[in-house]
Amino acid sequence: MKSFKPIWTMLIAALLLAAACTDTKAKKSSENKGAINKSSAAEKVYVAPGEYDEFYAFMSGGFSGQVSVYGLPSGRLLKVVPVFSVDGEKGYGFNEETKPLLETSHGFIPWDDAHHPELSQTNGKPDGKYLFINGNNTPRVARIDLSTFETAEIIELPNAGGNHSSPFTTENSEYVVAGTRFSVPIPQTDMSIADYKGKFKGSLSFISVDPEHGHMDVDFQVLMPGFDYDLAHGGKGKSHGWMFFTTYNTEESHTLKEVNASQNDKDYIAAINWKKAKEYIEQGKYKEMDSEYLINRYDEKKHLAESITRKKVRVLDPTECPGVVYFLPTPKSPHGVDVDPTGSYIIGNGKLNANLTVHSFDKMIQAIENKSFADEAYGIPVLNFEDVVAGTVESGGLGPLHTEFDGEGNAYTTFFISSEVVKWKLGTWEVLDRVPTYYSVGHLMIPGGDSKEPWGKYMVALNKITKDRYLPTGPELAHSAQLYDISGDKMELILDFPTIGEPHYAQAIAADIVMNRSKKIYPLEENEHPHVTKSEADARVEKNGNEVHVYMTTIRSHFAPDNIEGIEVGDKVYFHVTNLEQDWDVPHGFSVLGAQNAELLIMPGQTETLLWEPLKPGVFPFYCTDFCSALHQEMQGYLRVSAK
Numbered sequence: 001m002k003s004f005k006p007i008w009t010m011l012i013a014a015l016l017l018a019a020a021c022t023d024t025k026a027k028k029s030s031e032n033k034g035a036i037n038k039s040s041a042a043e044k045v046y047v048a049p050g051e052y053d054e055f056y057a058f059m060s061g062g063f064s065g066q067v068s069v070y071g072l073p074s075g076r077l078l079k080v081v082p083v084f085s086v087d088g089e090k091g092y093g094f095n096e097e098t099k100p101l102l103e104t105s106h107g108f109i110p111w112d113d114a115h116h117p118e119l120s121q122t123n124g125k126p127d128g129k130y131l132f133i134n135g136n137n138t139p140r141v142a143r144i145d146l147s148t149f150e151t152a153e154i155i156e157l158p159n160a161g162g163n164h165s166s167p168f169t170t171e172n173s174e175y176v177v178a179g180t181r182f183s184v185p186i187p188q189t190d191m192s193i194a195d196y197k198g199k200f201k202g203s204l205s206f207i208s209v210d211p212e213h214g215h216m217d218v219d220f221q222v223l224m225p226g227f228d229y230d231l232a233h234g235g236k237g238k239s240h241g242w243m244f245f246t247t248y249n250t251e252e253s254h255t256l257k258e259v260n261a262s263q264n265d266k267d268y269i270a271a272i273n274w275k276k277a278k279e280y281i282e283q284g285k286y287k288e289m290d291s292e293y294l295i296n297r298y299d300e301k302k303h304l305a306e307s308i309t310r311k312k313v314r315v316l317d318p319t320e321c322p323g324v325v326y327f328l329p330t331p332k333s334p335h336g337v338d339v340d341p342t343g344s345y346i347i348g349n350g351k352l353n354a355n356l357t358v359h360s361f362d363k364m365i366q367a368i369e370n371k372s373f374a375d376e377a378y379g380i381p382v383l384n385f386e387d388v389v390a391g392t393v394e395s396g397g398l399g400p401l402h403t404e405f406d407g408e409g410n411a412y413t414t415f416f417i418s419s420e421v422v423k424w425k426l427g428t429w430e431v432l433d434r435v436p437t438y439y440s441v442g443h444l445m446i447p448g449g450d451s452k453e454p455w456g457k458y459m460v461a462l463n464k465i466t467k468d469r470y471l472p473t474g475p476e477l478a479h480s481a482q483l484y485d486i487s488g489d490k491m492e493l494i495l496d497f498p499t500i501g502e503p504h505y506a507q508a509i510a511a512d513i514v515m516n517r518s519k520k521i522y523p524l525e526e527n528e529h530p531h532v533t534k535s536e537a538d539a540r541v542e543k544n545g546n547e548v549h550v551y552m553t554t555i556r557s558h559f560a561p562d563n564i565e566g567i568e569v570g571d572k573v574y575f576h577v578t579n580l581e582q583d584w585d586v587p588h589g590f591s592v593l594g595a596q597n598a599e600l601l602i603m604p605g606q607t608e609t610l611l612w613e614p615l616k617p618g619v620f621p622f623y624c625t626d627f628c629s630a631l632h633q634e635m636q637g638y639l640r641v642s643a644k
Ligand code: CUK
Pocket: 115, 116, 164, 231, 335, 401, 402, 441, 442, 443, 504, 505
């Protein structure tokens, strides 16, 4: 209990200060707007009409459950990819093909809180194949295929109470990790919340990614003490084979009323030797636990998602598997944990601290070899802080959260409370530069900035609060991204642009890597959808009791069939619409008056299904909802519904 009061007072002071800072900054911003060299900034972000951006940036949508895709440096919004949300624009979560993606062991859940996008990697570099993103609430990890920019898979996590420290990847995406946010009873059981301490548990999931198809599955979990697990990042280079997670609430408090969760002066960074864990798995030193979870995969040939139910998961107990987990004491509720491009330094940002703690991977290995342990926590060795710390950055800021790297030996850290980004030097720990952000920056992103070979050049601050930066839009304002040129010694703010939802984290990659993999059409001859119609001659209506299947085709600019009769009130009508086009950028849409399920948006060569249940007799029009040609407005038809 020693530091209970001071920490609590400090927390309040910090929050008050945050409010004060935001207020003064808000007033200052209009003055500050003049401080920007407008013509030089404009030139740096200007992408001439018809030209492409240099980078793709992928931003999490937070509580929107989506990912948004921007071009950098222009800040132009290119696409919104629905992941954990339904999206009427694309029919995602409404058509029969994508509904299974949102199934969980708790039923159909068309929402989640998406925090961290992470690009798949090859040799420690983003390879442009996939983008992973976590669902924080009902613990899930999604994989977006970057050849189609569509959600290809969503896996649920067993034995987890939320999923925040996720989905960070190893050097070759051998694993994508997911640490529980909250500890819960594992296995789940009905018990008193007050008995949390010592009884609740955490889990860290190691999700394997099949190199050929990208298919995910939970390879194994490491069962952990009942702390909260906040963020993670993979080792690289010399530290490849390790994964680092921050923890907080090592007091195992179940209520904030007593503010117990910030009582300890130091929490831990958990260092997991996953290569060693894998050896234990191969030796069979795991327990198989009953725990149900779903894997929902979209099959690109069948144009259809299917759910697979798993009933068991392999679990490692670190007390029975020595060498897998070590705790590195880290001051003041570490939030972000980031590993520099050489893999030598592990940076833990204690969010209630002003200084940054940098641990040395080499020193950590040395201490482990010397068996120089300070203590243990639930049978897990705790290293001596002095044995592992490489340095401290005296930042002069408040509320450090996240760090990224430019590949030139510099690190950039966000400070949420003092609303700024601080640039500092790895190895000497000296502060080189600082810039204000508007306001309350959370994560920041440098293209490739958490990989072995950052592209550098730009830094994007992802801000929670916009205040006076844009035209007001009622009580709710868009969150905001700010683009800084970091190619010189001084960071230079060059652009503000609004984001969709809360941009917790982002990733960016050189545009050509993704462009070269981007799909233009789905070949019609490869379409294996169970209800495909490959030519207009095969278009037809099949009625079986009260189930009607309409095998429909679209091509500029008509539907076949376009007059449908014989439907009765109470029927279930499935429109299986195949887009016969084989040209890039010619989707067709489909909807019908009274459709209970949004619309379809069908890509060239694809089949999608809309379920419609007519409730009234009459004649109902349907039409194409997506502009496709000069005759788009004529692309329509009629359905006749008779009383039963
Ligand atoms: S968290 Cu949002 S500022 Cu969910 Cu990555 Cu740190």
